[in-house]
Amino acid sequence: MAPGATLxxxxxxxxxxxxxxxxxxxxxxxxxxxLPADAVLTDPDVTASYAHDMASFCPAGTPxxxxxxxxxxxxxxxxxxxxxxxxxxVPQGARTGLSGGANAHDGWIVLSLTRMDRILEISPVxxxxxxxxxxxxxxxSRAVREHGLYYPPDPSSWETCTxxxxxxxxxxxxxxxxxxxxxEYVLGLDVVLADGxxxxxxxxxxxGVAGYDLTRLFVGSEGSLGIVVRAVLGLRPAPPxxxxxxxxxxxxxxxxxxxxxxxxxxxxPSLLELMDRTTVRAVNDLARMGLxxxxxxxxxxxxxxxxxxxxxxxxxxxxEAAGATRVVPADDPAESELLLQARRLSLTALEAVKGTTMIxxxxxxxxxxxxxxxxxxxxxxxxxxxxxxxxxxxDGNTHPTVCFDAADPDESRRARASFDEIMAxxxxxxxxxxxxxxxxxxxxxxxxxxxxPVGLEMQRAVKQTFDPLGILNPGKLF
Amino acid sequence: MAPGATLxxxxxxxxxxxxxxxxxxxxxxxxxxxLPADAVLTDPDVTASYAHDMASFCPAGTPxxxxxxxxxxxxxxxxxxxxxxxxxxVPQGARTGLSGGANAHDGWIVLSLTRMDRILEISPVxxxxxxxxxxxxxxxSRAVREHGLYYPPDPSSWETCTxxxxxxxxxxxxxxxxxxxxxEYVLGLDVVLADGxxxxxxxxxxxGVAGYDLTRLFVGSEGSLGIVVRAVLGLRPAPPxxxxxxxxxxxxxxxxxxxxxxxxxxxxPSLLELMDRTTVRAVNDLARMGLxxxxxxxxxxxxxxxxxxxxxxxxxxxxEAAGATRVVPADDPAESELLLQARRLSLTALEAVKGTTMIxxxxxxxxxxxxxxxxxxxxxxxxxxxxxxxxxxxDGNTHPTVCFDAADPDESRRARASFDEIMAxxxxxxxxxxxxxxxxxxxxxxxxxxxxPVGLEMQRAVKQTFDPLGILNPGKLF
Numbered sequence: 037m038a039p040g041a042t043l044x045x046x047x048x049x050x051x052x053x054x055x056x057x058x059x060x061x062x063x064x065x066x067x068x069x070x071l072p073a074d075a076v077l078t079d080p081d082v083t084a085s086y087a088h089d090m091a092s093f094c095p096a097g098t099p100x101x102x103x104x105x106x107x108x109x110x111x112x113x114x115x116x117x118x119x120x121x122x123x124x125x126v127p128q129g130a131r132t133g134l135s136g137g138a139n140a141h142d143g144w145i146v147l148s149l150t151r152m153d154r155i156l157e158i159s160p161v162x163x164x165x166x167x168x169x170x171x172x173x174x175x176x177s178r179a180v181r182e183h184g185l186y187y188p189p190d191p192s193s194w195e196t197c198t199x200x201x202x203x204x205x206x207x208x209x210x211x212x213x214x215x216x217x218x219x220e221y222v223l224g225l226d227v228v229l230a231d232g233x234x235x236x237x238x239x240x241x242x243x244g245v246a247g248y249d250l251t252r253l254f255v256g257s258e259g260s261l262g263i264v265v266r267a268v269l270g271l272r273p274a275p276p277x278x279x280x281x282x283x284x285x286x287x288x289x290x291x292x293x294x295x296x297x298x299x300x301x302x303x304x305p306s307l308l309e310l311m312d313r314t315t316v317r318a319v320n321d322l323a324r325m326g327l328x329x330x331x332x333x334x335x336x337x338x339x340x341x342x343x344x345x346x347x348x349x350x351x352x353x354x355x356e357a358a359g360a361t362r363v364v365p366a367d368d369p370a371e372s373e374l375l376l377q378a379r380r381l382s383l384t385a386l387e388a389v390k391g392t393t394m395i396x397x398x399x400x401x402x403x404x405x406x407x408x409x410x411x412x413x414x415x416x417x418x419x420x421x422x423x424x425x426x427x428x429x430x431d432g433n434t435h436p437t438v439c440f441d442a443a444d445p446d447e448s449r450r451a452r453a454s455f456d457e458i459m460a461x462x463x464x465x466x467x468x469x470x471x472x473x474x475x476x477x478x479x480x481x482x483x484x485x486x487x488x489p490v491g492l493e494m495q496r497a498v499k500q501t502f503d504p505l506g507i508l509n510p511g512k513l514f
Numbered sequence: 515m516a517p518g519a520t521l522x523x524x525x526x527x528x529x530x531x532x533x534x535x536x537x538x539x540x541x542x543x544x545x546x547x548x549l550p551a552d553a554v555l556t557d558p559d560v561t562a563s564y565a566h567d568m569a570s571f572c573p574a575g576t577p578x579x580x581x582x583x584x585x586x587x588x589x590x591x592x593x594x595x596x597x598x599x600x601x602x603x604v605p606q607g608a609r610t611g612l613s614g615g616a617n618a619h620d621g622w623i624v625l626s627l628t629r630m631d632r633i634l635e636i637s638p639v640x641x642x643x644x645x646x647x648x649x650x651x652x653x654x655s656r657a658v659r660e661h662g663l664y665y666p667p668d669p670s671s672w673e674t675c676t677x678x679x680x681x682x683x684x685x686x687x688x689x690x691x692x693x694x695x696x697x698e699y700v701l702g703l704d705v706v707l708a709d710g711x712x713x714x715x716x717x718x719x720x721x722g723v724a725g726y727d728l729t730r731l732f733v734g735s736e737g738s739l740g741i742v743v744r745a746v747l748g749l750r751p752a753p754p755x756x757x758x759x760x761x762x763x764x765x766x767x768x769x770x771x772x773x774x775x776x777x778x779x780x781x782x783p784s785l786l787e788l789m790d791r792t793t794v795r796a797v798n799d800l801a802r803m804g805l806x807x808x809x810x811x812x813x814x815x816x817x818x819x820x821x822x823x824x825x826x827x828x829x830x831x832x833x834e835a836a837g838a839t840r841v842v843p844a845d846d847p848a849e850s851e852l853l854l855q856a857r858r859l860s861l862t863a864l865e866a867v868k869g870t871t872m873i874x875x876x877x878x879x880x881x882x883x884x885x886x887x888x889x890x891x892x893x894x895x896x897x898x899x900x901x902x903x904x905x906x907x908x909d910g911n912t913h914p915t916v917c918f919d920a921a922d923p924d925e926s927r928r929a930r931a932s933f934d935e936i937m938a939x940x941x942x943x944x945x946x947x948x949x950x951x952x953x954x955x956x957x958x959x960x961x962x963x964x965x966x967p968v969g970l971e972m973q974r975a976v977k978q979t980f981d982p983l984g985i986l987n988p989g990k991l992f
Contacts, residue, residue, distance in 0.1 A: 160778040161881040162910075184780050206723040217721055220698065235968045241877040242909035243695055243949040245684040245734045246957075246964050247973050247991060252730035256723045273780030300638040302662050302751030342820060399719040403639040431720035432640075468722040475724060486724050490713045494980070495725050501975045513725060 060100045060143070063121055067103060067145075070113040075151070077102040086128060086146045087139065092394050092442070093452060094136025094477040099126075102146040108226065108234060108265045111147070115263065116232035118145055118507050126509045127259035129170065129201030132193035134395050135476025137205060137258040137512050147263060149200045156266070158183050163271045164223065164240055169200025169264050176269075185271040188215035191472070192380055203264050206256030208472030210307045210379070213430030214340075215272070217472060219255045226266035227254055230503045240268045253498070258474055259509040261502040278306045279344035280372035283355040284331035284362040288312055288413075288425070291333035292406035294358035295429045298337065298351050299402060305351065306340040308430030309379050312409070315424040315437075318385035325378045331361070335429065336375055382426040382435075389422055389439040394455045398462030399471030402432035411461040412436045419450040423458075433471035456482070475513045483513060538578040538621070541599055545581060545623075548591040553629070555580040564606060564624045565617065570872050570920070571930060572614025572955040577604075580624040586704065586712065586743045589625070593741065594710035596623055596985050604987045605737035607648065607679025610671035612873050613954025615683060615736040615990050625741060627678045634744070636661050641749045642701065642718055647678025647742050654747075663749040666693035669950070670858055681742050684734030686950030688785045688857070691908030692818075693750070695950060697733045704744035705732055708981045718746045731976070736952055737987040739980040756784045757822035758850035761833040762809035762840040766790055766891075766903075769811035770884035772836035773907045776815065776829050777880060783829065784818040786908030787857050790887070793902040793915075796863035803856045809839070813907065814853055860904040860913075867900055867917040868925075872933045876940030877949030880910035889939040890914045897928040901936075911949035934960070953991045961991060 060078070067076050077083060078101050088096035100123070105111045118125045125145045128138045140146050153170035160183045167176060173194040177187050190209035191197055197207070203225075208217040224238030238244065238251035254261055285291040291310055298308065311319070311334045316327045327334065335355065339347040345365070352363040366372040387393045400408050409425060412434075416423040427434040436458050440451035459469045459482050469475075469482045484492050496514055538556070545554050555561060556579050566574035578601070583589045596603045603623045606616045618624050631648035638661045645654060651672040655665050668687035669675055675685070681703075686695040702716030716722065716729035732739055763769040769788055776786065789797070789812045794805045805812065813833065817825040823843070830841040844850040865871045878886050887903060890912075894901040905912040914936050918929035937947045937960050947953075947960045962970050974992055 159879075159881065161774045162879045163777065164879075206727075208721055212721060217723075219723075219727065229968070229972070233968050235972060236966065237969065239877075239946050241879055241911075241945050241949065243686055243690060243877050243906075243911050244946040245695075245697075245950060245952055246946045246948050247953065247961055247969070248735055248739075248976055249684075249697065249730045249733065250969075250972065250976070252727045255727065257726055261726075273782060296639045299641065304751060399717075399721050401637075401640045401642075401719055403637065428721075433719075433721050467719055468717050468724045470724050471719065471721040472723060479724075483725055488714065490707070490711050491715065491725070491728075494707070494713060494728065497979045498726055498728070498976070501979045502972070 063117065063123055064101055066117045066121065067101060067114065071103060071105065071110055075104045075106065075110065077104070083146065086148065089131040089133035089136060089138040091134050091136040091476060091478050092392055094139050096139040097142035099140040099144045099146040102148055104148050104151045106151050108228065111228045111263055111265050112232040112234060114145065114147055115228050115230060119231050119505060122505060122507060124507050124510050127200070127204065127263050129198030129204070130193070130196045132197045133201065133205055133476065134397070134473045135478040137474050137476030139477060150198065152265065155179055158185065160185060162240065165269045165271055166240070167199055167267055167269060169198060169203070169267065171199045173197050173199060173202060180271055181274055184274050186274040187221065187269060187271055189218040189221060192383060199267060200264055203255050203267060204258050205474040206472065208428065208433065210309060210376070210428065212428060213308050214304055214306045219252060221270045222251055222255050222267055223270050224268035225251050225254055225264050227262035228265055229262050230505065230508050235262070238268065256474065258476060258512050260499060260512055261508060275306070275340035276342065276344070277369040278338040278340035278372060279348055279366055279369065280336055280338040280375045281348045281352055281363065281365040282375055283335045283337070283352065283360040284328050285333040285335060285360050288333045288409040289406040290359035291335045292409060292429070294335060294355045294360065295405060296403060297354045297358055299430060301354060303347065303351055305337045305430060307336065307338045309336040310334070310427040310429035311379060311382060312425040314422060315382050315386060315426045318389050318424055319378050319381050322385040322388050323381055327378055328362070336379055338372065379426065383437060386424045386437040386439055390441050392440055392442040394438040394451055396436045396455055396458050397433070397470045397473040398436065398458055398467055399431065399433040400462055400465045400467030402430070404465040404467065405429060405432050407465055408434060408461060408467070412458055415454045415457045419454045421450055421454055423454065431471065432467070477512060480513055541595065541601055542579055544595045544599065545579060545592065549581060549583065549588055553582045553584065553588065555582070561624065564626065567609040567611035567614060567616040569612050569614040569954060569956050570870055572617050574617040575620035577618040577622045577624040580626055582626050582629045584629045586706065589706045589741055589743050590710040590712060592623065592625055593706050593708060597709050597983060600983060600985060602985050602988050605678070605682065605741050607676030607682070608671070608674045610675045611679065611683055611954065612875070612951045613956040615952050615954030617955060628676065630743065633657055636663065638663060640718065643747045643749055644718070645677055645745055645747060647676060647681070647745065649677045651675050651677060651680060658749055659752055662752050664752040665699065665747060665749055667696040667699060670861060677745060678742055681733050681745060682736050683952040684950065686906065686911065688787060688854070688906065690906060691786050692782055692784045697730060699748045700729055700733050700745055701748050702746035703729050703732055703742050705740035706743055707740050708983065708986050713740070716746065734952065736954060736990050738977060738990055739986060753784070753818035754820065754822070755847040756816040756818035756850060757826055757844055757847065758814055758816040758853045759826045759830055759841065759843040760853055761813045761815070761830065761838040762806050763811040763813065763838050766811045766887040767884040768837035769813045770887060770907070772813060772833045772838065773880060773883060775832045775836055777908060779832060781825065781829055783815045783908060785814065785816045787814040788812070788905040788907035789857060789860060790903040792900060793860050793864060793904045796867050796902055797856050797859050800863040800866050801859055805856055806840070814857055816850065857904065861915060864902045864915040864917055868919050870918055870920040872916040872929055874914045874933055874936050875911070875948045875951040876914065876936055876945055877909065877911040878940055878943045878945030880908065882943040882945065883907060883910050885943055886912060886939060890936055893932045893935045897932045899928055899932055901932065909949065910945065955990060958991055
């Protein structure tokens, strides 16, 4: 981002009230030049409701205007106006993000893509779907199922989050251990650039290496390089329904040993999830699921193979060899779905413990997973905090979730400190500060630490290349 | 690339002989400051042998020097010297590329990475390998097999080509229909930048979204953004040995119909390859394989599933429904391997037809595959040429291979024209000019056509960001 441009933007935002009002009036007038009135919201009570996503500790302000375009041309118009007037733009989907990446600030334009929600094509032969960014993940997943196809990425918020948001944050989910993250399903994009020009990247073919892979550059860029207005997504054939096994362990380390044995043994589970005791209890408290509260760690493994029962038996044996005290395979898909529901409730349940959470997203090589979980326990003890851990264990991707009372300043301070210490530990173990939630505002100091000075400089140079005026979601990532 | 820098470089190359000799002496002296004498080759007979890869119609010259570093520090030294003296650098692996991307010009530095050929780590738990760029694909593939692991990318040249070259060209192979291309296995990179600084990108974890995905930006960048000196590669568990089926069709269109039916039917073959009659005959002529010469198209399908015979039976039925005149499943892995060998010999066999080939690499949505093959036949008729087609049919990725006598100027002209017409047809059908071979020199005019002006401008801007002086393999891609 151009430092000069940022300074201009900031002084604009901090201008005296009268100037700001006049500027907003000008901005809204220009936007209405090519957008219908119902697509331009300015009531501060309404615009304030678009201020932030679901992350804690991330600053946000009241945007000057929320625009809800329905067409590519309308998005182009918004960007042209933003460039002319040097007003920052933050694109938003369902605002289910967990890093503040979609947060707005005073005077900004919120560009909500939720009305661009058409599924334009589903092709079983080409195994692709072409969609607008506002399509809800679950809507797409169900639509492709009707064609015998499967769109794997399944973040916890899949019933509400949008494909555009998934692309912006490169989000993951439970499926990743077998099927990978969102990035692996984005074949091509139409992107509106900072100055309003439209660029196509990638392809709708199974393969393609024509030029630099700008498609992947946009995936996970949190709206800081351009606005995705159309995506070609790769699909897979729908697999058989998965069967789930639950295994109880006397320690998190024993559960992690089982994870390593399963993966080193060449198994390909369709999910491999871990819930620690704190998480199990929180889920029981919230939803009376009847999960085993005496266990230190609950491991869920699933297979969507032709013979899932045989695969579960093999994996169950590995769990027992690693010290599992109890191994319970689900009898049928319905019982399996119940266990997955428990896992999906984890973050909501942990939020109920003390009212507020900070959800970390550290990913380590899976051989270091046990070291990470032991370390998180020490951090929790040192700071006298409850930190529940649920994890995409097969990926080494953990969500240590710090539970705290936001009204208690000291506890809040300790929560923030423990959150940071967990990231430091993740880096020390050869991991990354974010496996699937993105950097946003929450982790931008940590991004610099992970990338190092040369990496950071080149990432900033890429930002500068695509957004020389610094109007695309400035202050995120870096 | 900076136009000014290019001009400087070009005038340097074209300088009078005495100046050029003096400049080369200076360059070699500087290189020897931190490289052992056996790593700096200047004998013109030797350096000339590093001039080009395996593509036809691509200009090349005699490099001033070939350097063969063994360490990252030595590569950094080479880049520092190149930056100071403004001498272009072309990185090379085994020079098996098919687009001229590794071609050198007079006065350039050839940076051969073949001596950096260590496998640094193989981890069955983390399912990663860490390698230097000069490791040969087959060497890595065999090494990971010993750990029960699988590195899928398998270009036809896999016995000689290097991982660094595979990364530079984002190469594919027979495996892609199930396992994807090289890009999908590159998790993290160490890259020496144009000015000699070292940058790490990506991760060695299963997931990670910290910052922009610069790893993928380097994959397929043909050495034009930086020099890959170390790669973290993702691995899979070794699948069971695959079983192959051969199906004979009375027309290419019928074979393509079978491909569409197989893919729309939700099958996941581990390969799905097509050889047209010209290719079948060429392979028989070369290697007396006894393939059926009366067929218009031979389709090879394979499965590496737990029950490949059952999968082959289902696919065989779809082939028959699409009009196959004969369906022959292999009885065992050895028979399967013979069929694959026939497929792997295709390009070599077609080269023997008239002495020289131009191998195209057009990829279309697989629903348009039949239209492409019909079009190629029309192009061959119009230009009175033999064009054999072998194809990764499951990906819609075809290699129409123009056979011609390079000593015949008119035939050569027609060969080049037909090559271009096939790319035009590919674009018209919604495809790309290159599925897996890259752009290099051969297709750079066509890249501009595929990307369009905005895409091209942004790709050039990315080049400029990473290589402001234009010393990294200039004149490739754009």
